[in-house]
Amino acid sequence: MSQSGVLRPGHVCIRVMDMDEAKTHYTQRLGLLQTDEDDQGRVYLKGWDEQDWFSVVLREADQPGMDFMGFKVRDEATLEDLAAKVKAFGCNVERVPAGELNHCGERVRFDSPTGHMFELYAEKDWKGNGLGLENPDAWQEGLVGMQVARYDHCLLYGDDVDGTVKLFREALGFDLTERVVDGDLMIAAFLTCSNKAHDIALVRHEEKGKFHHASFLLNSWEEVLRAADLISMHDISLDIGPTRHGITRGRTIYFFDPSGNRNEVFCGDYTWYPDHPTITWTADNLGKAIFYHDRQLNENFLGVVT
Amino acid sequence: MSQSGVLRPGHVCIRVMDMDEAKTHYTQRLGLLQTDEDDQGRVYLKGWDEQDWFSVVLREADQPGMDFMGFKVRDEATLEDLAAKVKAFGCNVERVPAGELNHCGERVRFDSPTGHMFELYAEKDWKGNGLGLENPDAWQEGLVGMQVARYDHCLLYGDDVDGTVKLFREALGFDLTERVVDGDLMIAAFLTCSNKAHDIALVRHEEKGKFHHASFLLNSWEEVLRAADLISMHDISLDIGPTRHGITRGRTIYFFDPSGNRNEVFCGDYTWYPDHPTITWTADNLGKAIFYHDRQLNENFLGVVT
Amino acid sequence: MSQSGVLRPGHVCIRVMDMDEAKTHYTQRLGLLQTDEDDQGRVYLKGWDEQDWFSVVLREADQPGMDFMGFKVRDEATLEDLAAKVKAFGCNVERVPAGELNHCGERVRFDSPTGHMFELYAEKDWKGNGLGLENPDAWQEGLVGMQVARYDHCLLYGDDVDGTVKLFREALGFDLTERVVDGDLMIAAFLTCSNKAHDIALVRHEEKGKFHHASFLLNSWEEVLRAADLISMHDISLDIGPTRHGITRGRTIYFFDPSGNRNEVFCGDYTWYPDHPTITWTADNLGKAIFYHDRQLNENFLGVVT
């Protein structure tokens, strides 16, 4: 098989403070498709080009932020293998039964040194991307808003970045593609389980368990402009962009959902291979590392998390 | 690690009939960088964003075509493991010592049911992409021509497509991403060892061992236009494009090197995961499968190989 | 004022053989907006970014083709001045009263040496581009299909090209931006009344009064790809493209409406100024002049007209 172990970030559960506003934002502005709603009122969404039933779950709560981030693994055997490894690593591991999230098989949930909750699962119902598996067209007509193709990754803030990086590398088999260092201190880490430049990113921060952003994939820099225009048309709170990251070379724009959770839409750049050396950014180049054009630290981007 | 087994198509050795013309074509028009030349007169090239020392080898000969296609594997242990598997599959396997190609470690060479020569290797000298590993810029200035980022894949023609597909799937762990069928007959197969939609493709053809094209990656549809313009400016023989493939959704243009070998430059589209079902194209949709806009069979594209 | 005399191609009346099919094609595929329908059953359309009430009129008839092409002029005084000039040039001139086309003022209609019917008018009701005149957004959400911005120009075929070129240059003040010559014979002419590379084009052809295509403007090469994809998705008859013209440098794709009338959607390239010399293409470069990438004459493109 072309990829073993962890396949990809398969879902993220985001807390929103007003579900109606959130649904409008994620479906009409980002262009995610709603695929289900459960009896707890949680709303299930996917990008049009994703094949599993959902990749984003919205849960109404008093506070914004991320409940958990889930990764799809290759199969049940891989799930058991990785469950054992995260337990051996020292994480608290629990099992969430199949069906607790609609369409999703059993999940192995574990905490992490940075205080984030992660999950692994091997099964989710197949929904398809609307194009079929025989003689498919190239894309779906009738999409709205930013027309994001898929949920792509999260950036999380927490204290023990070294610990969570060690967990992802040693127990879960991720590679460290890029990192930011301040002397001996790793202040940010970009990790992949695939050929993407990142599947999860971590930034050192005094509080545990904070959520910086969930990111969604676009196809081109022209689509980044289109997203930027829509942000203005609908008076969405812009964080920064359109711009490029030095780290990962991604072309990007950041904004906030109505609850204050940060979203990114972006198009990627390079292909990662595990024989490539890790790229290092030094603290004196942090501005350029983050926003390649501005080359300036941005307090809002660095400090505001949910 | 994020990827095990075979990592990627690591090199292709192309026969050219006039080395000076070929060097001009591959360096000035495609924009590959020459990184070496050996005492047999073979010329070594790489795309600017590739990190290993070379990915294309040109060899002067009386006939165009492909000598062999090589895949880089994860490490020496993987090399031995896969060598055993291809031998067990029934291939003739030989060892090419380290250094036979400059900068390249030992290669495990084997034939295939379609009559193509393939290689596996675990080591090649690291050259880098010119940006460095600390605080790198986003791209290299001063590139010329089409400025291809990397060698990406080959499409090969041969008789026993089923056999070679079986070899790549069973011995080498590739996935079948897309296929074209005419009733029960598989007439084309697209295989990946990564998250790309294809790392090698095969088309059924009466003769063994034929070479349809080597393909090189661009970053955007705008770069496909730029390549198309350069093809006209330098009076390069155009095959077809700019257009899109139905298969893989790639946006592409095809043309010939001065020896008559076909080249493709393209930008990709979707991300493959091994839990995705194989896409099937049926013979009645073959036109659309190949050239999504034209939707017509093109005898030249289908029949001319080297 | 920044432009005097003739301002732009203001409308084209196209004959279609099935109005329902034509409405679907022009509104759902090209993405023109229907703005009216008159008691003769004629349908009025505009591109979203056009400000006057309509720019395309569809008339149901037994034969495809163009009834007439109309140009908007600066004001009533200009209309009278140009009416006198086309009459002095030798054209048959008639007046079509205001209101014969809904929302349109009086039209001065005249024939031409190539047998095409043209019109001039100074007044048409203002509709706006949907963005308003105070603090407008950058574009309109909710558009469908190719989302063409405006009707741009026509290419017409006829016998006495020299005569019609003389009419447009001498009586109407157009500039000759580019031309194709075969020895002393001008076989194609591209004329502008603006800073565009062409507002009307003419090709020498044995029959009088033929219609090659009406063209509609896109914003980018990426939108040309999108149009190409839609052509395939809706099984529209493709003529040629995506490609670039040598003449005008436009990036383009051609296809047919359900009645067999050819449409172009394209994005332009350079800015014309009247102190620029006319560009000349010679017959031996005709392939490149027309389709810059293919560089081959295309009998279908050259010969099929309505």
Next chain:
Amino acid sequence: MSQSGVLRPGHVCIRVMDMDEAKTHYTQRLGLLQTDEDDQGRVYLKGWDEQDWFSVVLREADQPGMDFMGFKVRDEATLEDLAAKVKAFGCNVERVPAGELNHCGERVRFDSPTGHMFELYAEKDWKGNGLGLENPDAWQEGLVGMQVARYDHCLLYGDDVDGTVKLFREALGFDLTERVVDGDLMIAAFLTCSNKAHDIALVRHEEKGKFHHASFLLNSWEEVLRAADLISMHDISLDIGPTRHGITRGRTIYFFDPSGNRNEVFCGDYTWYPDHPTITWTADNLGKAIFYHDRQLNENFLGVVT
């Protein structure tokens, strides 16, 4: 003729404090081509797709800023006619003899209510865009840096904006395409002599004769990204961008030359026609008017001029 009166902004003379640094900036970074240098040490530059001999003149001086902005007019008769009109308007008019700037005919120089120096001229030597006038290619290979196609317009700051707007509209025949108002006060004006959304722009400011930026044309939003990347690679002082303007819809990035003069590179959007109503932006929407995505006033952009 397609355009009468004033044709376009034909040149701008910019003061720079170190000519060597300025030459590197304007030729290697923006990609202008140097076409001459005169015995006063002034350096002459043009964008690759401009046809006249130069469009930018650099003059070494103790202070940055703009010496004068020149407009090319249709012919000598137009020059005399417009000279009379600006004199009648009340400007101080002087004649600068042919040859004072190399390759340039006689210039009619006049001051303006905002304290800027403008020029009109009818003749400049023809240089061509390097593609020739017979069977030209689509663009020039071998360009460097941002590869700007042409000098496009200037934005100037001064006190009596109403006066200079009146001068351009009444004496020179420009149209007011867009304006920003604060109650009855016009605080910015965008004027055109062509089908472009602006050929000159003015902003109300307490000091006379200030220079906000000279702007250069790119072909696409992808080229704006490329320019942004180059700004970072060469550590050029970025002002703001990549972004879009609400006014004119242009997609843009701003930065400073080594002397502190602001440059813009941008790609345009809509086509202006003189029958279009002027667009009005109100002071409460000033943020969105200027930077469509940010929607925030930017003190640096508003206040820093040379």
